[in-house]
Amino acid sequence: WLDLALTRSRQALLDLYFHKAGAATAAVPTILANSKRIRRLVFPQLDSDSGGRENPDMSPYLPLFATYMPALQYLLLSAHSVPETLRAQWNLSVFQFPALRALRLACTSIRWSPEIISKLTCLDIRNCSYDGLTLSCDEFLDVLQCCRSLRELRLLDGFVSSALRHHARSVPADDFSRVPNMPELHTLAVQDKPKIIAWLLSCF
Numbered sequence: 001w002l003d004l005a006l007t008r009s010r011q012a013l014l015d016l017y018f019h020k021a022g023a024a025t026a027a028v029p030t031i032l033a034n035s036k037r038i039r040r041l042v043f044p045q046l047d048s049d050s051g052g053r054e055n056p057d058m059s060p061y062l063p064l065f066a067t068y069m070p071a072l073q074y075l076l077l078s079a080h081s082v083p084e085t086l087r088a089q090w091n092l093s094v095f096q097f098p099a100l101r102a103l104r105l106a107c108t109s110i111r112w113s114p115e116i117i118s119k120l121t122c123l124d125i126r127n128c129s130y131d132g133l134t135l136s137c138d139e140f141l142d143v144l145q146c147c148r149s150l151r152e153l154r155l156l157d158g159f160v161s162s163a164l165r166h167h168a169r170s171v172p173a174d175d176f177s178r179v180p181n182m183p184e185l186h187t188l189a190v191q192d193k194p195k196i197i198a199w200l201l202s203c204f
Helices: 002-008 021-033 059-066 135-143 157-163 166-170 195-200
Strands: 013-015 038-045 074-078 102-106 123-127 151-154 186-190
Touching: 002 021, 021 038, 021 059, 059 151, 157 195, 186 195
Parallel strands: 013 038, 038 074, 074 102, 102 123, 123 151, 151 186
Antiparallel strands: none
């Protein structure tokens, strides 16, 4: 069906929604061949075909993050459960995804940097581990300060703790020294240690 849709749509932008992990994996070469036409890319949970009982193979999707997709605005890519040692590392780049505005990821290892997330209107991170040098509280907030367009922010399953240096995780809950200016934000969800949640919410 995908080849037929590509033929009939000529050069129109494409919104692709996959409901089966097997079909999504098989479609990756076709997606790569038409990367400049992809506007929305929605994958199912990548372990959905195995009922979450086996570790999904994330490697077929790695080429997506090394490919120029100038029209991509929305990306959803997740898995139900992936051990931290097997999580794929997404080297997201603003140069590869200049139009990206909504990013929903789960069970991956990602960086917390302004280069890609500063232009987002939606960022949803679930069961992800942090990739890179751990940050101080100020450094973590510096990135948020760049996200003036964010309307929805979900940092779930301890992502903030994984990004912070060990001593920073004991930050006092009454530290009001930093208040990120995020005028468009209307949804904020944080799932983490109580002190981390109290600190981050105090910044808003």
